[in-house]
Amino acid sequence: MLKIEGLTAEIDGKQILKGIDLEVPTGEIHAIMGPNGSGKSTLSYVLAGREGYEITGGTATFNGLDLLSMEPEERAAAGVFLAFQYPVELPGVGNANFLRTALNAIRRSKGEPEVDAMQFLKLARARMKELSMPEDMLKRGVNVGFSGGEKKRNEVLQMALLQPGLAILDETDSGLDIDALKIAADGVNAMRGPNFSSLVITHYQRLLNYIVPDRVHVLMNGRIVQSGGPELAKQLEESGYTAVQAA
Amino acid sequence: MSVLFEPGPEGFLRRYEGLNARLPGHRTPWVTALREQAAKAFREQGFPTRKIEAWHYTDLNLLARSGFAEALTPVDEDVALPEATAPQRVVFLDGRFRADLAETPDSGIPVRSLGANLSAAEGLLGGVAKLDEVPMAALNTMLFEDGALIDLPAETNGGAIELLSIIQSGERPVAVHPRHVIRLGKGASLVLIERAIGRGDGRYLHNPVVEIVLEEGAHLTHARIQQEGPAGLFLSTVFAKAAAGATYDSFLLHAGAKLSRSEAYVSLDGPKAMAHLNGAQLLSDGQHGDCTTFLDHAAPDCASRQTVKTVLAGKSRGVFQGKIHVHQIAQRTDGYQMNQALLLxxxxxxxxxxxxxxxxxxxxxxxxxxxxxLDEDQLFYLRARGIPAATARSMLIEAFLQEAVDAVEEETARNALATAVAGWWEKVA
Structure with a gap:
């Protein structure tokens, strides 16, 4: 379970998160919706451990582990996965090498044996087929020359390979056409189960037609201002965020 | 015990005077005339100092202050060799050709000892070198004893050859001046992996000069891998000229030595000639690496590509100087130059x-x-996937270098370079 209490954070002296309280029980998928600048991406980066954010108060734990005191790689090993809104290009790092290094790092931390190149290829090919990814994406540099949709699919592929306990999807729908969106959503839905939870961060309701959340939270100005069931997303789509603000 | 010559140019000149009658070609008038011309050029120029514009960033004090002796490794001494990077290999030990250590296929190898075959190098040796402008080349010409002679007939493929030079350093600094002379006839092709390795921690000077003539449509891939010992001084010079349609595809790697400077003088003399002057320098604490190139576009429709990458750790210093001269006749020249440094x-x-x-x-x-x-966003991306920080750094450094090496089209040369850069950071860190 992900448990966030009173979380406040700032960047360059500017307070972005102003007291977030949120619980995502194991096995559930929660959506966070909110307008631009509400703190959605900051929340995802703070949970994943990116530098540059100053945590000024509150706690965030995952399955009882104090995330905020851990290095990014330790959080990943503990099962936290951030699907980036803007996946970084790594020229000169082969995608296959990257994926296998990541997979083996996670497996090592769990005390599981590493996979060799052949085992990895078999595993990766199967997952890529599910995501309709061309096999040559393994040979290319990580995200180098990938289209927006390919980059997002590469994020979902990483998630499928690393099998995290908590996936934070930061605007995974942005830049995706409807077919790519469905493929990405299928990838997330395939992970659903009693040991998987997810925080789906999105600006639009569209993605939530395909990944139906258990709960929806509205984030505005650094705070969660409203929570409800999946129907809340539809309401927001119709009335807009200004209506929430007014309420 | 060998004699230590006095430091500075005087020591080398005195040595030349003393050795004169024993150097290869001492009875061949054109060779002695060339050596005399070189001695005169070296006497006039001495070692370059920082007052010379092209030497502003590289100080040869370390060289000028040292006295050197002759290398004394017995010619029949057995040495352990590193794994070959190409199917054919010739070995020079302390600058001397060692036929017994060569790896030669049944069909033979198109490499001969220059020292033993000087008459076959007439017109080639000294044909491209600029003795009056490059004192280190003058020094080499004055004192060279051996090297590789490769003269490929037209339309032949020489395959891939490693030219391995091993210098064994001891208590006394030695100076070695190998001279390699290469001509590819019309349409001929060759992959040459020139590799310099130092054994031992002592000071030494390795001063190779390579002269290259590429006739019409010839294609040379030339990978230069410098893996000298930690106190070694590596001062190398390449002179190359390419006729119409010829390609000089080169890559320079500085991975060792206390101080290294490699100069390349490349002239595209015929239409549609092509040059790649790529390179990488891996410099850790206390090392100085200098990649200096002079590229002449002297004919129309030629192309040149140059990407040089330098990674610097600790207190190291890297230099890149790249001059491109496009002559008036060289219309439709297509030139590209990029220099990138990664400061650690x-x-x-x-x-x-x-x-x-x-x-x-x-x-x-x-x-x-x-x-x-190193890019913080890239580091975070890797770490967010569970990859430990040290591994992530190493992956990004290797990626930076991999990109440089990927520019080499020919596979044997590219693999040799990739092997030489792999794991550098783990050894340094």
Whole structure:
């Protein structure tokens, strides 16, 4: 379970998160919706451990582990996965090498044996087929020359390979056409189960037609201002965020 | 015990005078005339100092202050060799050709000892070298004893050859001046992996000079891998000229030595000739690496590509100087130059000096330089996938170098270079 209490954070002296309280029980998928600048991406980066954010108060734990005191790689090993809104290009790092290094790092931390190149290829090919990814994406540099949709699919592929306990999807729908969106959503839905939870961060309701959340939270100005069931997303789509603000 | 010559140019000149009657070719008038001309040029120039513009960033004090002796490794001594990077290999030990150590296929190898075959090098040896402008080449010409002679007939493929030079350093500094002479006839092709390895921690000077003539349509891939010992001084010079349609595809790797400077003088003399002058320098604490190139576009419709990457750790210093001279006749020249440095420490320094001189009006020439540290976003991306920080850094450094090496099209050479850069950071860190 992900448990966030009173979380406040700032960047360059500017307070972005102003007291977030949120619980995502194991096995559930929660959506966070909110307008631009509400703190959605900051929340995802703070949970994943990116530098540059100053945590000024509150706690965030995952399955009882104090995330905020851990290095990014330790959080990943503990099962936290951030699907980036803007996946970084790594020229000169082969995608296959990257994926296998990541997979083996996670497996090592769990005390599981590493996979060799052949085992990895078999595993990766199967997952890529599910995501309709061309096999040559393994040979290319990580995200180098990938289209927006390919980059997002590469994020979902990483998630499928690393099998995290908590996936934070930061605007995974942005830049995706409807077919790519469905493929990405299928990838997330395939992970659903009693040991998987997810925080789906999105600006639009569209993605939530395909990944139906258990709960929806509205984030505005650094705070969660409203929570409800999946129907809340539809309401927001119709009335807009200004209506929430007014309420 | 060998005699230690006095430091500075005088020591080398005295040595030349003393050795004169024993050097290869001492009875061959054109060779002795060439040596005399070189001695005169070296006497006049001495060692380059920082007062010379092209030497502003590299100080040869370390060389000028040292006295050197002759290398004394017995010619029949057995040495352990590193794994070959190409199917054919010739070995030079302390500058001397060692036929017994060569790896030669049944069909033979198109490499001969220059020292033993000087008459076959007439017209080639000294044909491209600029003795009056390059004192280190004059020094080499004055004192060279051996090297490789490769003279490929037209339309032949020489395959891939490793030219391995091993210098064994001891208590006394030795100086070695190998001279390699290469000609590829019309349409001939060759992959040459020139590799320099140092054994031992002692000071020594390795001063190789390579002269290359590429006739019409010839294609040479030339990978130069410098893996000298930690106190070694590596001062190398390549002179190359390419006729119409010929390609000189080169890559320079500085991975060892206390101080290294490699100069390349490349002239595109015929239409549609092509040059790649790529390179990488891996410099850790206390090392100085200098990659200096002079590229002459002397004919129309030629192209040149140059990407040089330098990684600097600890208190190291890197230099890149790249001059491109586009002659008036060289219309439709297509030139590209890029110099990139990755600084891993606050104490490292890189000096980058691109120089474009263009006298033709229809020319496409671009150049750029970047200096940066490891990208924080890239590091975070890797760490967010569970990859430990140290491994992530190493992956990004290797990626930076991999990109440089990927520019080499020929597979044997590319693999040799990739092997030489792999794991550098783990050894340094």
């Amino acid at each position: 420490s606050d104490q490292a320094e890189i000096d980058s000096k691109p120089q474009l001189e263009i006298y033709a009006d229809d020319v496409k020439c671009s150049h750029g330089a970047t200096v940066g540290e």
